[in-house]
Amino acid sequence: MNRALKALVSILMIMCVLLPGCRQPDDSSTLRIIHAGSLSLVVKDLVAAFQKEHPGITILTESWGSKDGARQITELNKPCDLFISADDRIIEAFLIPDYTTWSIPFAGNEMVIAFTDRSRYAEEITAENWYEVLARPNVLTARSSPDADPCGVRSVLVMLLSDLYYNDANISDRLLAKDHNFIRPKEADLIALLQKRSVDYLYLYRSMAEQHGFRYVKLSDSINLAHPSLENYYQQVSFYTAGTSPGSSHLEVGAPIVYGVTIPTGAPNPVKAEEFIRFMLNREGGAPIIEGHGQNVLSPQPVAWYHEVPEGLRHLVKKAE
Secondary structure (H helix, E strand, O other), X not given: OOHHHHHHHHHHHHHHHHOHHHOOOOHHHEEEEEXXXXXXXXXXXXXXXXXXXXXXXXXXXXXXXXXXXXXXXXXXXXXXXXXXXOOHHHXXXXXXXXXXXXXXXXXXXXXXEEEOOOOOOOOXXXXXXXXXXXXXXXXXXXXXXXXXXXHHHHHHHHHHHHHHHOOOOOHHHHHHOXXXXXXXXXXXXXXXXXXXXXXXXXXXXXXXXXXXOOEEEEXXXXXXXXXXXXXXXXXXXXXXXXXXXXXXXXXXXXXXXXXXXXXXOOOXXXXXXXXXXXXXOOOOOOHHHHHHOOOEEOOOEEEOOHHXXXXXXXXXXXXXX
16 A cells, blocks of 8 residues: 555544544443333333433333343343343343343332223123133133243243132143234233234233223232232242243243343443433432332342442342341
8 A cells, every 4th residue: 555545544534533423333322221021111201201311312222022132132242231121030040140240120010911891701801700701712812922021921820820829720721722823022012912902811011001001800919920928829830931042941930020120241331321220210210200100119129149239229229138
């Protein structure tokens, strides 16, 4: 390369650095969030409120079933500053210790059977007969995939717990055998099926049923996975789903519904990610937004990785005894 050409290349490189259109993205002004589909409306409102306080920040969000969201990080190496899961245990199973070393459990929910006025037997279904109604041949139900989404896992756990609660070992077999054409990757994908009357009923979170104006059957506490005090009861049921790597399996054990959040190791913008978490769980910030969408914000929960949590977030957890 002659001197004149070298000089031209040098000038072009300098211009590219100086011109705004040629600059590389500034990670300090961009926040990338991968979140559970059930949090889509929550995250939208949290982002809007956060940006009012941080007007210069760009926030990019992606909605997935939480298992598939974790795989965006572990299998596709997608840049991510915040991962918000509908099941805190997914962070432990899929991301700890190679992709993060901690998580913060932050919210609860409960499972319901969602429907509309146009659903078959809408005026007949109750908390006592819901499983009989859903098992009828002319009734169509939808749920999310347990291999991709915690809501799908919890839908199956509801069926298995019903075997115990109603003392009928065939309930789950009858319900699991139905309507496989209406299994979707994440719970958010189910909404249109019910709105368009493609199906009659959904296994869904209460928060989402309320957000979309659906009617719903409130299930027994022994079934709805809403109560930490019943953890030992919920643990009586389990089943296997697809694991963290192709061909592997993962044991799903009944447990109360607990959402979790973490900052992946190597996140491009961990400083802003910490700020977002502090805002999200602050009583004067995002916590009322979460509760306004039908979820309960948990008080600080005990975690085994207390000392791994960033110091600025440690007040949001407790040290496990």
